[in-house]
Amino acid sequence: MCGIVGVVGHSPVNQAIFDALTVLQHRGQDAAGVMTCDDGRLYLRKNNGLVRDVIRTRHMLRLLGSMGIGHVRYPTAGSSNSAESQPFYVNSPFGISMAHNGNLTNARQLREELFRSDRRHINTDSDSEVLLNIFAHEIAKQGKLHVDADDAFAAVAGVHQRVRGAYAAVAMIIGYGIVAFRDPNGIRPLCYGRRETDDGVEYMVSSESVALDCLGFERVRDVAPGEAVFISADGKQLATRQCAEQPRYAPCIFEYVYFARPDSIIDDVLVHEARLRMGERLADKILRTWPDHDIDVVIPIPDTSRTAALQLAYALGVKYAEGFMKNRYIGRTFIMPGQKQRKKSVKQKLNPIPFEFIGKNVLLVDDSIVRGTTSGEIIRMAREAGARRVYFASAAPAVRYPNVYGIDMPAVEELIAAGRSEAQVAEAIGADRLVYQDLADLEEAVRVANPKLAHFDTSCFTGEYVTGDIDGAYLRRLETERNDQAKLQRDGEEDSVPELYNVS
Numbered sequence: 047m048c049g050i051v052g053v054v055g056h057s058p059v060n061q062a063i064f065d066a067l068t069v070l071q072h073r074g075q076d077a078a079g080v081m082t083c084d085d086g087r088l089y090l091r092k093n094n095g096l097v098r099d100v101i102r103t104r105h106m107l108r109l110l111g112s113m114g115i116g117h118v119r120y121p122t123a124g125s126s127n128s129a130e131s132q133p134f135y136v137n138s139p140f141g142i143s144m145a146h147n148g149n150l151t152n153a154r155q156l157r158e159e160l161f162r163s164d165r166r167h168i169n170t171d172s173d174s175e176v177l178l179n180i181f182a183h184e185i186a187k188q189g190k191l192h193v194d195a196d197d198a199f200a201a202v203a204g205v206h207q208r209v210r211g212a213y214a215a216v217a218m219i220i221g222y223g224i225v226a227f228r229d230p231n232g233i234r235p236l237c238y239g240r241r242e243t244d245d246g247v248e249y250m251v252s253s254e255s256v257a258l259d260c261l262g263f264e265r266v267r268d269v270a271p272g273e274a275v276f277i278s279a280d281g282k283q284l285a286t287r288q289c290a291e292q293p294r295y296a297p298c299i300f301e302y303v304y305f306a307r308p309d310s311i312i313d314d315v316l317v318h319e320a321r322l323r324m325g326e327r328l329a330d331k332i333l334r335t336w337p338d339h340d341i342d343v344v345i346p347i348p349d350t351s352r353t354a355a356l357q358l359a360y361a362l363g364v365k366y367a368e369g370f371m372k373n374r375y376i377g378r379t380f381i382m383p384g385q386k387q388r389k390k391s392v393k394q395k396l397n398p399i400p401f402e403f404i405g406k407n408v409l410l411v412d413d414s415i416v417r418g419t420t421s422g423e424i425i426r427m428a429r430e431a432g433a434r435r436v437y438f439a440s441a442a443p444a445v446r447y448p449n450v451y452g453i454d455m456p457a458v459e460e461l462i463a464a465g466r467s468e469a470q471v472a473e474a475i476g477a478d479r480l481v482y483q484d485l486a487d488l489e490e491a492v493r494v495a496n497p498k499l500a501h502f503d504t505s506c507f508t509g510e511y512v513t514g515d516i517d518g519a520y521l522r523r524l525e526t527e528r529n530d531q532a533k534l535q536r537d538g539e540e541d542s543v544p545e546l547y548n549v550s
């Protein structure tokens with residue numbers, strides 16, 4: 047999952063973009079980048095690393111201009127090479143840069159088309175570079191010297207015709223403005239906001255509304271599935287238009303389960319509230335299926351599961367305790383690139399406080415169990431800390447299928463629940479009892495706040511993919527290309543940074 051941001055202001059936007067990216071850091075820890083535009087020239091700083099490490103004061107001083115875009119990356123295509131960090135740039139037409147969250151499912155075919163019919167060169171294995179070139183080609187097709195909102199919308203309509211998969215993107219066209227758009231299923235989130243200044247209104251688009259809040263922008267609304275937003279470079283015009291023929295809401299439910307910050311509002315649903323309801327539904331299920339439970343204490347696995355665990359404990363009428371201390375300097379483990387690193391980090395990140403475990407039957411709660419890296423380690427720690435029995439509850443159903451829309455879980459064999467029954471998963475992670483949320487309950491926990499969300503992408507639980515273009519051959523290829531071993535090999539390749547005013 048990546049984070050994207052775009053700002054059109056009336057004074058330098060470098061600080062606003064930097065700050066927004068730090069607020070979106072939980073969406074991608076591998077690479078960060080900012081591109082600004084000043085007086086017809088682009089300035090770029092991007093590299094592997096966290097926002098604060100990649101963009102230092104000396105870079106900030108040289109990121110000039112009152113319009114810019116930014117990105118934090120969690121790679122789901124290509125490699126972790128810094129050359130694939132974002133924003134990307136193409137010089138024709140006009141000079142366009144782009145930051146993208148999501149994953150294209152027909153990138154292979156588009157790459158071929160871009161070469162054969164569009165005569166465009168793609169320099170990396172990143173699907174985001176493909177998306178940028180498709181968009182650039184569609185802008186060029188309008189055949190205009192001056193790009194206005196109509197041209198931008200026609201180009202986005204062209205993108206929707208050709209591209210499949212998940213994409214929330216923000217593009218910057220030198221001299222003309224910023225164009226942000228969301229795929230016709232709205233798989234990845236995108237919203238926009240405004241703030242009044244003495245010099246006029248400033249606009250910002252962002253993956254999550256929390257970035258708007260923290261920067262003093264008022265959230266206007268989510269960008270609808272298939273919709274595009276155009277903000278002119280002078281900040282005087284903001285226009286929106288539906289550019290897809292058959293848009294529908296099918297957002298990724300994993301955003302609500304794990305990815306997004308709880309204080310964000312996505313598609314008019316406050317993530318925090320959705321997580322509280324997940325906890326409530328999970329408590330209902332426990333009371334239904336295990337009325338004579340002997341749970342003494344509910345303990346969350348920090349950070350993400352806290353919200354659901356708190357409500358679960360409340361609904362069960364059982365004590366809630368913070369039994370694991372989290373090292374605040376270690377990032378999210380699930381979005382780290384390799385299994386060795388993920389495993390090591392769980393141990394470094396979480397430490398049990400025996401006081402809360404000794405002689406008790408504990409119910410550990412996590413938002414999800416994906417590879418089982420966290421749950422396996424944590425259950426072992428809980429036992430070592432003196433727990434009598436260790437039960438485990440997951441606020442999401444069993445993850446049994448790969449994700450193809452921007453979450454890096456490409457290989458079935460890496461998923462602990464694939465090919466295993468619930469009892470077998472319990473055994474594999476070492477739990478005395480395991481409770482998974484039912485899918486209908488998870489969907490309802492989110493939908494209650496916005497009945498317009500008729501569908502969700504729930505493919506990692508069901509194997510049904512909302513774009514309808516995923517078959518066994520696609521999944522087999524994905525698994526071969528992106529399993530942990532393949533990534534390890536690829537990421538060992540030499541690092542490089544493209545030359546483009548890459549301030550150092």
Ligand SMILES: O=P(O)(O)OC[C@H]1O[C@H](OP(=O)(O)OP(=O)(O)O)[C@H](O)[C@@H]1O
Pocket residue numbers: 304347348349350351377378379380381412413414415416417418419420421
């Ligand atoms: O079964 P696994 O493969 O271990 O994946 C699931 C775990 O990974 C995530 O935590 P993470 O440490 O990434 O982030 P958090 O601190 O936000 O909970 C998630 O919250 C689960 O705890």
Ligand SMILES: NC(=O)CC[C@H](N)C(=O)O
Pocket residue numbers: 047048049119120121122123124130146147148149150172173174452453
């Ligand atoms: N998680 C994402 O949104 C990743 C975007 C893009 N597919 C990349 O790998 O860079």
Ligand SMILES: [Mg+2]
Pocket residue numbers: 347348349350351412413420
């Ligand atoms: Mg976690």
